[in-house]
Amino acid sequence: MALKLGDPTARDLGRLTLNPIPHIDPIGSILVPAISLLTAGTVFIAWAKPVPVNPLNFRDMRRDDILVSVVGPISNLLLALACALLYVVVESSFGPVNTMPDGSARETVLFFLKMFSFGISMNIFLAVFNLLPVPPLDGSHVVASLLPPEAGERYRQIGFFGIFIILVLMNVPVFRDAVLSIVRAIESPYDLLIDALL
Secondary structure (H helix, E strand, O other): OOOOOOOOHHHHOOOOOOOOHHHOOHHHHHHHHHHHHHHHOOOOOOOOOOOOOOHHHOOOHHHHHHHHHHHHHHHHHHHHHHHHHHHHHHHHHHOOHHHOOOOHHHHHHHHHHHHHHHHHHHHHHHHHHHOOOOOOOHHHHHHHHHOOHHHHHHHHOOHHHHHHHHHHHOOOHHHHHHHHHHHHHHHHHHHHHHHHHO
């Protein structure tokens, strides 16, 4: 989206690629998940390098910054839809898992159904999470672009410290429950689509 709007930064730095290696952040992609896994047995948070964007290259800085920011969450919702359709394809092709005899075929089908089901939930969660109006998440770019220029610039200066704000907020039950309620509400149409197609 940034490239279409006039900013070639990500392309010029080799970041427009499906190869995961250029996107790996040593701390967010390796260290933090590893420590979390070792200490808590699960990964609470992880991140990749942010895709570099230079808003000074945009034709309309405020509008284009919003468009670039919302395209990520929209892609998550589209990926969730793809996972829902793939779930339907697998179950339609092999029938309900509980009617299959025990064996490797049943385990394989079950694995794919769980993977696609998780893909729906995770992508919806990421869409909602990334739209939280806390820097450096996408939602903060939308808010900063809607604020008066000076206030927006001050808001952006929270920067990486926003990660710590997010970690604190996600440990506040009311906030966490509100986020998960939004996720479940968005997930409902996906569940209805699966039921309708099956």
